[in-house]
Amino acid sequence: MRSGFVTIMGRPNVGKSTLLNSILERKLAITSNKAQTTRNIIEGIYNDDDSQIIFIDTPGIHKPINKLGNILNSKSYNSKENVDLILFLVDIEKGIGKGDMFILEKLKNQDVPVILIMNKVDRIKKETLLPAINKCKELMDFKEIIPISALKNDNVETLLKTIKKYLTNEERIFDVDKVTNISTNFYASEIIREKVLRLTEEEVPHSVTCLIETLKEQKDKVIIQALIIVDRESLKKIIIGHQGSMLKEIGTKAREDLEEYFGKKVYLELFVKTVKNWREKETLIRELGLDDINF
Ligand SMILES: Nc1nc2c(ncn2[C@@H]2O[C@H](COP(=O)(O)OP(=O)(O)OP(=O)(O)O)[C@@H](O)[C@H]2O)c(=O)[nH]1
Ligand SMILES: [Mg+2]
Structure with missing residues (x-):
């Protein structure tokens, strides 16, 4: 071993x-x-x-x-x-x-x-x-x-x-059922960020942050409310898209991945919010009682 x-x-x-x-x-x-x-x-x-x-x-x-x-x-x-x-x-x-x-x-x-x-x-x-x-x-x-x-x-x-050939320990370090250090909430927020990055064009830079406001896992479904934070009003427009079409597509694609991950139905609600600067973003995250895991 x-x-x-x-x-x-x-x-x-x-x-x-x-x-x-x-x-x-x-x-x-x-x-x-x-x-x-x-x-x-x-x-x-x-x-x-x-x-x-x-x-x-x-x-x-x-x-x-x-x-x-x-x-x-x-x-x-x-x-x-x-x-x-x-x-x-x-x-x-x-x-x-x-x-x-x-x-x-x-x-x-x-x-x-x-x-x-x-x-x-x-x-x-x-x-x-x-x-x-x-x-x-x-x-x-x-x-x-x-x-x-x-x-x-x-x-x-x-x-x-x-x-x-290069491993130096002689015993397992973690239990075999441990797969990762990341939390479910972090994974869910990352999946949403991935869809934003993949579906929007170059003009959406990497300042986009996604946060999970609530994630309730029930027996047969998972209910998620998430926030997409951007630092410019123009980016918000791009992410929402014409009559909400882009946000809808981001939501659909993210939901598909999340349903596969959880193995049950996912209800996903997305909100987009603009902040003026880095400090306002940090304040918002604190107010929501969330970690700054996405920075
Ligand atoms: N054709 C081809 N594309 C690949 C391969 N590996 C990764 N890619 C593509 O390269 C792009 C970048 O892959 P990522 O895995 O996100 O790269 P990364 O190094 O983690 O990037 P950062 O997280 O930005 O540092 C994606 O579009 C992948 O699909 C490969 O073996 N062949
Ligand atoms: Mg990477």
């Missing part, structure tokens, strides 16, 4: 959360084609007969342009403390760029072993793979270089097998 903590790091949008979901064979972390989808450290626990691996999905590391960006980056950097292994993900289609190199420099000066994962191999021509791997060998002393497609679940089994 082997167990341990493994952090998944990399630039935004390289597929970290997709990989976590693929390994766990369930949707735990939300994903979208927009950068900075993940804002919190999300732990997902993988169990099989001879191992337990606690995966830590982190926000993509990027050049911060605001307070939120700084917070996200520090959450990610801190995730490499006390882990057995770092999975450094890159997007093989885009290639290794300045942003990846910036993170690499930080990974060089520490003791935790690093595996380079070249994700999105489904997007490249086969014959370009080997030269790409050879080029990466020069960048750093990676313990291994593994090409995968997180989306198509390609080579993920091999990756798992490799990870197991």
Whole structure:
């Protein structure tokens, strides 16, 4: 029996959360084609007969342009403390760029072993793979270089097998029925945020926050009231859409996912609210008696 903590790091949008979901064979972390989808450290626990691996999905590391960006980056950097292994993900289609190199420099000066994962191999021509791997060998002393497609679940089994070699604990750390550190309320709010990110166009930035006001789980149904908070009146308009059409679609798509998660009928009511600034947002969250988990 082997167990341990493994952090998944990399630039935004390289597929970290997709990989976590693929390994766990369930949707735990939300994903979208927009950068900075993940804002919190999300732990997902993988169990099989001879191992337990606690995966830590982190926000993509990027050049911060605001307070939120700084917070996200520090959450990610801190995730490499006390882990057995770092999975450094890159997007093989885009290639290794300045942003990846910036993170690499930080990974060089520490003791935790690093595996380079070249994700999105489904997007490249086969014959370009080997030269790409050879080029990466020069960048750093990676313990291994593994090409995968997180989306198509390609080579993920091999990756798992490799990870197991680096686990240092000899007993399970958590009960086998524990899957994650995130709460039901947080998951529900994330699903709504995912639909906002996926359904709206580029003009909706990542300042969108979703909060659960009430979540009542009953025997045969779940009743949820949630708040979508934005910092501009124009964004509110986009999210509501023509005659409420966008908000309706966000609600329908979120409800479908939540029904699958709860395994019962979900009644979901969404409200959109504009706040003038960061401070007003924090006050509103406090008034509602909610955690600041989405920041
Ligand atoms: N074609 C292809 N697309 C992928 C693959 N893995 C992830 N994607 C897509 O890449 C986009 C970003 O994926 P995420 O998992 O949200 O990326 P992330 O690294 O968690 O991003 P942040 O949370 O913003 O740091 C999504 O649209 C995914 O569907 C892959 O193996 N192949
Ligand atoms: Mg993510």
